[in-house]
Amino acid sequence: MLDLSAYIAGPYGCSLLADQGAEVIKIEPPAGDNLRKYPSTLESESRAFLGVNRSKLGLALDLKQPEGLATLKALVATADVLVHNFRPSVPARLGIDYEQLKALNPGLIYCAVTGYGETGPLKDKVGYDQVLQTMTGMCAMQGKSDGPPEVLYGSVVDYYATRRR
Numbered sequence: 001m002l003d004l005s006a007y008i009a010g011p012y013g014c015s016l017l018a019d020q021g022a023e024v025i026k027i028e029p030p031a032g033d034n035l036r037k038y039p040s041t042l043e044s045e046s047r048a049f050l051g052v053n054r055s056k057l058g059l060a061l062d063l064k065q066p067e068g069l070a071t072l073k074a075l076v077a078t079a080d081v082l083v084h085n086f087r088p089s090v091p092a093r094l095g096i097d098y099e100q101l102k103a104l105n106p107g108l109i110y111c112a113v114t115g116y117g118e119t120g121p122l123k124d125k126v127g128y129d130q131v132l133q134t135m136t137g138m139c140a141m142q143g144k145s146d147g148p149p150e151v152l153y154g155s156v157v158d159y160y161a162t163r164r165r
Contacts, residue, residue, distance in 0.1 A: 001025070002075055003056065004084040004096075006033045008129070008158035010113045011052040014083055018055035022081075026056040027072065029063070063094050072096065077104050085113040088123050129155040 001024045003014040011026070011033075018024040026033075033053075038046040061068040076082060082101065084091065091097040091112070098110045112118070115127010130151050133139050138156070139149035 001081040002027060002072070002079050002083070004072075004082065004086075005113060006085060007035050008048070008052050008155050010083050010085040010111075011035070012158070013111075013113075015052050015054050015056065017081075024056040025075065026053050026058045027075075028058065028060050030060050032060070063096065069095055073101075073104055076101050076108060079105065079108060081109040081111065083111040083113070087126060088112070088114060088118045129158045132157040 001014060001017060001022050003011060003024050003026045005011050005014065006028075014022075014024050014026070033049060035049040035052070036046050038048045040046045040048065042050075059071075061071055063069050063072060076096075082096075084096075086094075092100075098112075101108055101110060114123070115132060116122035116125060133151055133156065134149065136157070139151055142152050143150040
């Protein structure tokens with residue numbers, strides 16, 4: 001399984017499969033998953049990153065460079081599953097959309113986790129847990145009746161998001 005996803009929604013799902021014995025390779029850009037920079041009580045690492053990326057192997061690839069893309073495509077040829085959470089326009093631009101990867105591996109299960117789906121006016125917007133909470137009304141319900149809306153801590157939307165193809 002190849003995990004190209006970042007933050008929580010995709011990585012958490014992949015970690016659950018890794019916990020069950022799947023070999024999962026977390027593929028990050030050279031600068032790393034931004035969740036690595038999340039505040040933590042550990043000095044050198046993010047507890048949030050470690051929690052949703054446990055039990056995985058790791059590899060840094062620059063998919064904007066020919067050699068990084070070639071390495072990913074070689075991995076795709078033998079993988080069962082690929083998971084990402086790019087905005088819908090990004091995979092085609094990188095050369096890793098479903099149609100291109102299916103040509104390399106017709107049996108590949110391709111899972112795209114998006115903030116707003118693959119169609120509609122918001123499809124190319126970045127979706128973050130706190131924004132999506134606000135859009136659902138959760139924050140208004142969480143706040144005190146005489147106070148402002150409040151975010152629910154724990155990334156509740158991210159932990160329950162999936163999209164599969």
